[in-house]
Amino acid sequence: MTELTYPRDYSLTGRDSRYAEEHHLVSAQWYQAPIPRKRMKELMQRSNGPAIRDTIIWFAAFAITGGLAAWFWPSLWSIPFFLAYGVLYGSSSDSRWHECSHGTAFKTPWMNDVIYHLACFMIMREPTVWRWSHTRHHTDTLVVGRDPEIAVMRPTVVLKVISMFFAIPQVWGAIKSLLLHAAGRVTEAEATFIPESERAKVYMTARIWLVIHLAVIAYAVSIGSILPMLLVGPLPTMYGAWVHVLTGLTQHAGMPEDVLDHRLNCRTVYMNPVLRFIYWNMNYHVEHHMFPMVPYHQLPKLHEEMKPYCPAPYPSTWAAYAEIIPAVIRQIREPGWFVQRQLPAVAPAKAAE
Amino acid sequence: MAQWIEACGKDDIDEEDVMRFDHGGKTYAIYRSPDDKFYATDGLCTHEKIHLADGLVMDNIIECPKHNGRFDYRTGEAKGAPVCINLKTYPVKVDGGKVLIDVG
Numbered sequence: 001m002t003e004l005t006y007p008r009d010y011s012l013t014g015r016d017s018r019y020a021e022e023h024h025l026v027s028a029q030w031y032q033a034p035i036p037r038k039r040m041k042e043l044m045q046r047s048n049g050p051a052i053r054d055t056i057i058w059f060a061a062f063a064i065t066g067g068l069a070a071w072f073w074p075s076l077w078s079i080p081f082f083l084a085y086g087v088l089y090g091s092s093s094d095s096r097w098h099e100c101s102h103g104t105a106f107k108t109p110w111m112n113d114v115i116y117h118l119a120c121f122m123i124m125r126e127p128t129v130w131r132w133s134h135t136r137h138h139t140d141t142l143v144v145g146r147d148p149e150i151a152v153m154r155p156t157v158v159l160k161v162i163s164m165f166f167a168i169p170q171v172w173g174a175i176k177s178l179l180l181h182a183a184g185r186v187t188e189a190e191a192t193f194i195p196e197s198e199r200a201k202v203y204m205t206a207r208i209w210l211v212i213h214l215a216v217i218a219y220a221v222s223i224g225s226i227l228p229m230l231l232v233g234p235l236p237t238m239y240g241a242w243v244h245v246l247t248g249l250t251q252h253a254g255m256p257e258d259v260l261d262h263r264l265n266c267r268t269v270y271m272n273p274v275l276r277f278i279y280w281n282m283n284y285h286v287e288h289h290m291f292p293m294v295p296y297h298q299l300p301k302l303h304e305e306m307k308p309y310c311p312a313p314y315p316s317t318w319a320a321y322a323e324i325i326p327a328v329i330r331q332i333r334e335p336g337w338f339v340q341r342q343l344p345a346v347a348p349a350k351a352a353e
Numbered sequence: 354m355a356q357w358i359e360a361c362g363k364d365d366i367d368e369e370d371v372m373r374f375d376h377g378g379k380t381y382a383i384y385r386s387p388d389d390k391f392y393a394t395d396g397l398c399t400h401e402k403i404h405l406a407d408g409l410v411m412d413n414i415i416e417c418p419k420h421n422g423r424f425d426y427r428t429g430e431a432k433g434a435p436v437c438i439n440l441k442t443y444p445v446k447v448d449g450g451k452v453l454i455d456v457g
Contacts, residue, residue: 027401027402037407040407041370041409044409045409046409046411102421103416103421103423104421107411128434131435132434132435135400135420135434135435138419138420139401139419139420195437197437198434198437291418292418292419292420293408293409293416293418293421
C-alpha cells in the first residue's frame with residue numbers, strides 16, 4: 001500500500017496516482033446537498049437569453065477597448081484601453097471557455113461550441129485537451145495524482161504563483177503543448193485522460209492554432225508594427241491574465257486535498273458585479289462543483305438553496321485573500337497544512353422549498 | 354426472450370423527465386418525452402457510472418449530471434465528449450397506466 005508522503009507527487013502517472021487508486025479517491029462518491037428534484041430541475045433549465053445578452057456586451061466591450069487601443073496607439077493614451085482589452089481577452093475568456101465546456105452557458109449547443117473555441121484560443125487552452133482535463137477535474141477535484149488542474153501545488157513555489165498573474169507558466173506550457181500536439185503526440189499524463197478517439201482533434205487544432213499565431217506574427221512583421229500581436233495571440237493572454245488568476249485562485253488555493261466534499265475544498269466568495277461579469281458567477285464555486293449542470297446565471301439561486309448545508313461564504317474577494325495568502329505562505333514550509341472549513345453543525349434534513 | 358417488468362406508474366414521471374428504476378441488481382432510467390412517450394435505458398452514464406436519473410431531460414436528450422455528457426435516450430446514441438459509448442436501450446410499453454420495460 002502506497003504511503004502518504006510529502007512533498008506529494010502531482011503527476012498523473014506517479015506515486016500519488018497509485019495512492020489515490022488504493023485509497024478509493026478515484027471517481028468516488030461526493031457529498032451532495034439534498035436539494036429537491038423539482039427545484040433542481042428548475043435550476044438546471046437552460047436559456048439562451050442571459051448568455052446572448054452577456055456575449056453582446058462582451059463583443060461590444062472588445063470592439064470599444066480594442067478599437068480605442070489601436071486608435072491611440074502608439075501614444076500612452078492607448079495603455080488604459082489595452083489594460084481593459086487585455087482583461088477581456090486574457091481573463092474573461094477563462095470563464096467563457098469554462099461555462100461553454102459544460103454546455104450550460106447557452107441552451108443551443110452550437111452557441112456553446114462557438115464561444116468555447118473562441119475563448120479557448122484567447123486563453124490558449126486547447127479545446128479538446130481542456131475539455132477532457134476539466135472532466136477529470138470535476139471527477140477528482142483536488143485529488144493528488146488525478147486532478148490535472150491543481151493551480152497551487154505544495155510546497156508553494158511563490159515565484160511561480162506570482163508569475164501566473166502574467167500567465168508566464170501557462171503560456172510557456174501552452175506553446176510547448178501546441179508544438180508537441182502539432183507533431184502528433186500527447187504527453188503521458190494527457191494519455192490518461194484524453195481517449196484515443198479524440199486525439200486526432202487535438203493534433204488538428206494545434207496545427208490550425210500555430211498557423212494563426214504565425215500569421216499574426218507575419219502580419220506584424222510585414223506592417224512593421226507590434227500592434228497586431230498586442231491584440232491577438234500570447235501577449236494579450238499574458239498582460240490580461242491577472243484578473244482570471246485573481247478570481248481563479250479563490251476556488252481552491254490552500255484548501256485540503258483528497259477530501260470527497262466540495263464544501264471543504266472549494267470556496268464560495270461574494271464578488272462585485274464587474275468581477276462577476278468577467279467571471280460569469282464562478283465565485284459560487286462550491287455550488288458549481290456540487291451541481292455542474294446548473295448554468296452560471298442560476299448559481300445565485302442555487303447558492304440560496306444550498307446555504308443551510310454549506311460553510312459560510314466569504315464576504316468579499318479581500319476576505320478570501322486574507323485567508324489564501326497566509327495559507328499558501330504557510331504551505332511553503334508545511335505542505336501538509338490546509339484551510340479547514342466549518343461545516344454546519346446540523347444540516348437540515350430537507351432543503352427549503 | 355422478453356421479460357416485461359413493471360417499472361413505475363405512468364404518472365410517476367413528469368413529462369420531459371426521468372426516473373430511476375432498480376431491478377435484479379441493475380439500475381435503469383425511465384424517460385417520459387415531451388410528446389408523452391416512454392423510453393428506457395441503462396441507468397448509469399457510460400462515461401463514469403453516474404446515475405442519469407439525477408440529470409436533465411431536454412427534448413430527446415438526457416444530460417448526465419456530473420460531466421454534462423449527452424445521450425439521445427430514444428436510441429442511446431452518445432452525442433459527443435465526454436461520452437463516447439452509446440447507452441443500452443430497452444423496449445417499453447404502457448399497459449393499464451403502468452410502465453413496463455423488457456429486461457430480457
